[in-house]
Amino acid sequence: MEKIYFIGAGPGDPELITIKGQRIVKEADVIIYAGSLVPKEVIDCHKDGAEIYNSAVLNLEEVIEIMVEAVKNNKKVARVHTGDPAIFGAHREQMDILDTYGIEYEVIPGVSSFLAAAATLKKEFTLPDISQTIICTRLEGRTPVPEKESLESLASHRASMAIFLSVQMIDEVVKKLLKHYPLTTPIAVVQRASWEDEKIVLGTLENIGEKVKEAKINKTAQILVGDFLGEKTNYSKSKLYDKYFTHEYRTGIKK
The missing domain is CATH 3.30.950.10 (Tetrapyrrole methylase, C-terminal domain)
Known part of the structure; x- marks a missing residue:
């Protein structure tokens, strides 16, 4: 049986979705994307015949119904969220409901x-x-x-x-x-x-x-x-690249 992929689409630039996220979008039979915040260009790579739904006009129950029905019919689902779904993404409530159906899912992080x-x-x-x-x-x-x-x-x-x-x-x-x-x-x-x-x-x-x-x-x-x-913030330089600093991969120069 196929599963559902929650994908962080990134902040807007279509090239800022991850390679893995884009691959799943290309392979998906059903795509549900947050159209109010995710540009259509992000999912324009979908395959011919893919079912496309804009979740901006759907409620939670309607989104779940589409996902559950798709997985029952062995269809791969890409649930595309803006940014990274773990930050103000409202995907936990979807996953908790999917757990009650025993449906498998995976989360693919994105750029917030x-x-x-x-x-x-x-x-x-x-x-x-x-x-x-x-x-x-x-x-x-x-x-x-x-x-x-x-x-x-x-x-x-x-x-x-x-x-x-x-x-x-x-x-x-x-x-x-x-x-x-x-x-x-x-x-x-x-x-x-x-x-x-x-x-x-x-x-x-x-x-x-x-x-x-x-x-x-x-x-x-x-x-x-x-x-x-601040433009002229008085901050210390990183120890990681300090020529006097020794760490696991480099011996620092003695002052």
Whole structure:
């Protein structure tokens, strides 16, 4: 019997799906893709005769029904999610239901939008002496956030942050961040990272709200905040490539 593949399609650029993910899309008899966020070009490599469904217009029960029926008929299913399905992907609920049917599935990871946003900005989240922690979170909307994970609570760590699904509430985001970050903290908003119509807004907590509104960005954007974004950040060099540092593969030069 065939199985179901949950595939992270990447942030948008059709070339950022993994080789394995693309191979499964090419082989699949049934493809269910998140059409509101995954460009059609990502699945244009499908074989002739493949059944294509856009999950943006389907509810959970309808998606499950299509998958279960396909596997019963020995059809390979590609369930294509945006970014990496493990981050705000809503694929756990699908897998739990498939378990009740005894249907086998596999997860193929993808490139998350927060990584694509850092790439387009040419920044590194984890600079030595600046930050060694990345917090991926969101502001509460229709989906609640546990109180212990409130944005102002997480901001107390002053770590590098990637805030999903919240740009439409940018003023509220800034208000909560300012509980712990100074006004001069650099912040970036990247809409549709890696897409052809990608849009970047740079600023500080003092002015980012106004800039985002001027750019008319109200959805499909990452908010990145932290000192790692600074242009002249005073960080230490990596020990990994330090010529004086000895490790398993290299003997360092004595000072």
